[in-house]
Amino acid sequence: MAERIPVAWPGKPLSRAFFNRPATTLAPRLLNKVLASADGRAGRIVEVEAYAGAIDPAAHTYRGKTPRNAVMFGPPGHMYVYFTYGMHWCANCVSGPEGSGCGVLIRALEPLQGLAQMRAARPRIANDRDLCRGPARLTQAMAINGAQNGIDLVTSLDGFAIVDDGMAPPRNVVGGPRIGISVGKDHPWRWSVPGSRYVSGTAAQRG
DNA sequence: ATTGGGATAATCT
């Protein structure tokens, strides 16, 4: 049996049960949790989007299971990492119930630890605010790519976990429209920490 | 705040 490698931020890794909720329920609850790696990096989740499978034309899983999206149809708590726009990786955590093809896209982090490693991974970025401000930026900063597709965030055997360090999600968050999609724009399934400087998008998109 | 270039895999016709 492999040994669990502690991640960089103190707290309790989220359980399988925590992830086993519908994406639209899980997403706002992930705000203020911490995505952490075993190699010393950590960032607080400040922005997320839910993708709701068969009922959501913007979801990769809308048209059923394919080799690319297979992880999303698996157990909750695993990470679905996909490549897009010819150059970018984005990371989701699979939500429940298993088989529903639903997940939550992590869109932005407030960098907490491993800043030097993040800067090294994104050498052109002058401002630490922009290290993890965007779904493809945070994967670069955290060193997430296709090699992490399908890893289990609950056991954290593959070096990543989402931990609860005691900070509650913001109260009274409201969902807004998702970003970067061409269909399903009517669903208000994007949530962020109000007032956070580390949320992605333009001022208009942030509200 | 807005533009346009960048570069590729998966999926659809």
Add this chain to the structure above:
DNA sequence: GATTATCCCAATT
């Protein structure tokens, strides 16, 4: 074979 994609960056206004 064509299209589009859960975007980023640098350069402009």
